[in-house]
Amino acid sequence: MSFSTYKTPSGFLLPSIHSAPPFFTQQPNAATQVVFTEQWTRLILAYARYRRLFTVRVEDAEVSGGEWDEVLRNPRINRRLMPGQLAHILSVMVSENLAMYEPAKQTRATLLYWRLPEEWAEVLYEWQVVNTGQLNTILTFYEISEPPVPSELSGIPQSLLRSAIAVLVKGGRAQLISISDGDGVRFFPRNAK
Template sequence: MTTSMSTHTTPSGYLLPSIHSMPPFFTQQPNPATQATVTENWTRLILSYARHRRLFYLRVEDAETKGSEWDEVLRNERINRRLMPSHMSFIMADMVSKNLAVYEPPRQTRTVLLHWRLPEEWAEVLHEWASSTAQLNTILTFYEIIEPPVPSPLSGIPATLLRRAVAILTKTNRAQVIAVADGEGVRFLPGNPAR
């Protein structure tokens, strides 16, 4: 039985590329050049899907556990294939080596924080949000940024990623970290990014 190369829309509304319907896509390839292409395609798919669903973390367990939020990408029931945990680890390591993800928490290799936006891009999103919502020169806690009363592009961002974005803005004199009663706050400052 041959499987036609076709795209497929998942229940969440994500359009899977046609390569997702090819059984070899789910298997680690012995040829390094072929595997490099497979890894590149998986990386593109993972980052694109993460952005679509606003997912920040990917775990090796997501390949093992049926019913995870990653199921519709890591499995293809139509061709009875799924990404194996060892292949997932290989792809995650490649993403980390290219700064498209970081191991989070550090010093382990089973969970990554995905960079579907690089920390530098998050810094720009963060400063733009602060400017457009009249938050410049106002001290905000990290919690107020992560869980704002009105959903924003930063809603749900992991604190470690938010801290990296704030650090980038601090280096360009567009933010400063300030001690507040329950921890740390951030004051956003007007200014142009250093070019």
């Protein structure tokens, strides 16, 4: 037996460290734990990007059957990530601005930044230009996160969308507006400041 990569049913390639039993235990050696946390962080973000998952919860390590099973469990070696270790990993990710507790004031659920709000802002701006073919248009949040034609932004959580728009507002490229059926955003051409 050697430690090797594994392709999950969903087609994601797990790194070889995922086939090592101790990877699923919180390490008492701080330096080792730092390395493990880095590897878990990279793995969680890569998988989230691959499956377009926006959130991960400590609960995902507690009960099986969720969308995180392929990563948080390894039935081939009969190991699963302990909830305490996942909570630790998430706290490190939050401190490194790779995730955000959502909702705020709790530590059991996080929004994952496999794209930073700044990167989402660019995606949103480009999509909006291509999609509408013009600027100075108004789009509702719903039109952005649930577009008729699936896009990069399909399913984006409101809070993440809000952060992305905030970046555009700051750069003078968008304006947050209130419309009858909720929030909306108006986009400006790039040079309009």
